[in-house]
Amino acid sequence: MNQLERNENIRNVAIIAHVDHGKTTLVDAMFRQSGVFREGQEVATRVMDNMELERERGITISAKNCSVLWDGVKINIIDTPGHADFGGEVERALSMADGAILLVDASEGPLPQTRFVLKKTLEAGLKLIVVINKIDRKDARPEQILNEIYDLFIDLGATDKQIDFPYLYAVGRDGIAAKTLDENSQNLHILFETILAAIPAPSHDPEEPFQMLVSDLDYSDYLGRLAIGKIFHGEVTSHESLACINADGEHVPLKVTKLQSYQGITLGEVEYAQPGDIVVLAGIENVMIGDTICTQEFPKALKRITVDEPTVSMRISANTSPLAGREGPFVQSTRIYERLRKETLRNVSIKLEVAPEKDSFILKGRGEFQLAIIIETMRREGFELCVKRPEVIYKHSQGMLLEPIEHLFIDCDEDYLGIVNQKLSIRKGRMLNFINYGTSRVRVEFSIPSRGLIGYRDEFLTDTKGTGIMNSYLLGYEEFRGDFPSRFTGSIVADRRGSAVPYALSSIEPRGKLFITPGNEVYEGMVIGEHSRENDIDVNACKMKKLTNMRAAGKDDSIMLAPVIPITLEKALQFIREDEMVEVTPKSIRLRKTVLSAGKRHTLSVARKKAAC
Numbered sequence: 082m083n084q085l086e087r088n089e090n091i092r093n094v095a096i097i098a099h100v101d102h103g104k105t106t107l108v109d110a111m112f113r114q115s116g117v118f119r120e121g122q123e124v125a126t127r128v129m130d131n132m133e134l135e136r137e138r139g140i141t142i143s144a145k146n147c148s149v150l151w152d153g154v155k156i157n158i159i160d161t162p163g164h165a166d167f168g169g170e171v172e173r174a175l176s177m178a179d180g181a182i183l184l185v186d187a188s189e190g191p192l193p194q195t196r197f198v199l200k201k202t203l204e205a206g207l208k209l210i211v212v213i214n215k216i217d218r219k220d221a222r223p224e225q226i227l228n229e230i231y232d233l234f235i236d237l238g239a240t241d242k243q244i245d246f247p248y249l250y251a252v253g254r255d256g257i258a259a260k261t262l263d264e265n266s267q268n269l270h271i272l273f274e275t276i277l278a279a280i281p282a283p284s285h286d287p288e289e290p291f292q293m294l295v296s297d298l299d300y301s302d303y304l305g306r307l308a309i310g311k312i313f314h315g316e317v318t319s320h321e322s323l324a325c326i327n328a329d330g331e332h333v334p335l336k337v338t339k340l341q342s343y344q345g346i347t348l349g350e351v352e353y354a355q356p357g358d359i360v361v362l363a364g365i366e367n368v369m370i371g372d373t374i375c376t377q378e379f380p381k382a383l384k385r386i387t388v389d390e391p392t393v394s395m396r397i398s399a400n401t402s403p404l405a406g407r408e409g410p411f412v413q414s415t416r417i418y419e420r421l422r423k424e425t426l427r428n429v430s431i432k433l434e435v436a437p438e439k440d441s442f443i444l445k446g447r448g449e450f451q452l453a454i455i456i457e458t459m460r461r462e463g464f465e466l467c468v469k470r471p472e473v474i475y476k477h478s479q480g481m482l483l484e485p486i487e488h489l490f491i492d493c494d495e496d497y498l499g500i501v502n503q504k505l506s507i508r509k510g511r512m513l514n515f516i517n518y519g520t521s522r523v524r525v526e527f528s529i530p531s532r533g534l535i536g537y538r539d540e541f542l543t544d545t546k547g548t549g550i551m552n553s554y555l556l557g558y559e560e561f562r563g564d565f566p567s568r569f570t571g572s573i574v575a576d577r578r579g580s581a582v583p584y585a586l587s588s589i590e591p592r593g594k595l596f597i598t599p600g601n602e603v604y605e606g607m608v609i610g611e612h613s614r615e616n617d618i619d620v621n622a623c624k625m626k627k628l629t630n631m632r633a634a635g636k637d638d639s640i641m642l643a644p645v646i647p648i649t650l651e652k653a654l655q656f657i658r659e660d661e662m663v664e665v666t667p668k669s670i671r672l673r674k675t676v677l678s679a680g681k682r683h684t685l686s687v688a689r690k691k692a693a694c
Contacts, residue, residue: 283357
């Protein structure tokens with residue numbers, strides 16, 4: 082093997098952390114202090130969260146690239162998601178990095194997603210810098226957090242070199258980093274210097290021809306398909322003729338029409354790119370994440386990106402309700418399939434299958450939240466579709482049925498521990514650890530089936546009065562733990578089509594919680610509320626009061642109904658049962674029965690009971 086050389090002009094670093102520990106805010110400060118923004122320039126906060134959903138929810142959903150210059154060295158930064166459901170984005174991003182910055186909150190410490198992203202980074206063998214962020218919090222405990230981080234490294238089987246990591250203390254919001262707690266720092270200069278000193282420059286073999294691993298895809302209306310990745314060996318110039326090696330080992334010839342690299346938060350056209358840089362190639366069709374782009378004369382494939390298998394599936398179909406086609410331009414199943422197929426091209430952790438049922442597809446991913454984000458994105462693009470309840474993906478081994486198990490972390494007030502423990506026990510959860518901090522809050526760890534967490538998050542927030550914190554990561558597969566009820570309440574179902582009226586709703590309201598308001602259009606089979614008992618009931622939400630000439634004027638106007646909280650997509654997916662669906666349109670979220678006709682539902686129910694006997 083030839084002697085490897087390092088390109089000292091480049092550093093590729095990923096920023097990894099748990100959700101809301103300050104990754105994107107720290108990147109903002111790095112931009113400001115490295116001269117990416119001119120003095121006085123107005124810039125939005127969390128500039129890397131450029132998706133509408135990311136700004137709304139305050140989280141990073143997809144990994145993004147940017148770069149800064151420091152002391153003549155180009156630092157390519159990859160901002161990664163912190164949520165375990167987007168683990169595929171983390172694994173994809175790490176394939177472009179030579180090191181990582183692990184960001185940990187100075188109060189909360191290492192949390193489940195911290196463990197998840199750190200495990201992936203250690204497996205990739207990357208050099209780490211630890212930054213303990215938010216040391217200005219009143220409840221900050223940075224010295225204890227540092228000990229917890231060492232414990233986490235040891236628990237994950239880190240090598241001696243990996244455990245010997247440099248660490249800094251920071252306030253990302255203010256753009257301050259220091260080596261010690263006593264140091265009076267005013268900037269992030271020590272962070273930039275640590276990156277240059279600790280993160281190795283990308284290595285390459287000068288004798289090897291050009292090789293680039295495709296780690297991300299994008300699309301431009303002007304340039305077409307864009308392939309994003311790191312150059313492992315060799316150099317590339319614009320308008321060069323290359324080849325793409327796909328998953329089947331086929332060599333597809335291509336020509337680079339435009340070569341771009343990251344300059345701050347934007348892309349700039351370049352004529353030449355050197356080894357170790359992260360570049361964007363235009364003019365490449367039919368390329369997939371994991372493909373290798375190389376020279377036609379010396380085609381040689383790199384190791385493909387591998388990600389964990391999906392654990393949750395969701396059935397998606399065309400909208401078949403009586404109100405279909407009114408609110409969105411895209412209702413055809415072929416358009417829905419094509420949109421989902423494009424998602425699988427850009428997201429390596431997503432898989433798509435065609436279901437046996439007509440116009441239905443099965444989307445598989447890491448978690449219900451990841452799938453909900455995809456559905457919400459499609460909804461905003463103008464799609465109408467129906468979605469079934471998320472289901473876990475089972476495995477069979479040696480005659481046993483295996484199911485995914487989550488390691489669940491609960492942080493709540495000790496007054497609420499009883500109800501939380503009771504609910505999780507019903508869902509087949511087993512307590513693993515209990516820590517009482519002596520501050521009226523406790524931290525409890527559970528081992529629980531993934532299906533037990535579907536629909537539990539809202540219930541947990543209600544039980545803990547909104548003060549509880551719940552996080553989990555996939556532990557592995559274990560033997561099936563048995564059935565348990567997913568919901569203890571039934572559904573209130575409309576029995577005819579029409580507009581809901583106050584008189585009818587006032588008589589239905591005492592029987593449960595309503596999801597609709599007067600004036601909403603309903604149809605037979607539409608779920609309009611939650612019944613307080615276990616059984617479903619069919620009701621007439623359009624019933625008008627019989628009119629007589631013996632009533633006071635304006636008497637019906639005095640009907641007062643309880644306020645209705647608009648149902649969100651996530652709440653709807655968590656609420657529905659196996660025989661129900663969510664109707665998703667650009668303007669509405671409706672719940673419905675899979676079989677709309679009350680007569681057919683009754684016939685099927687009788688048949689199921691006979692089959693059970």
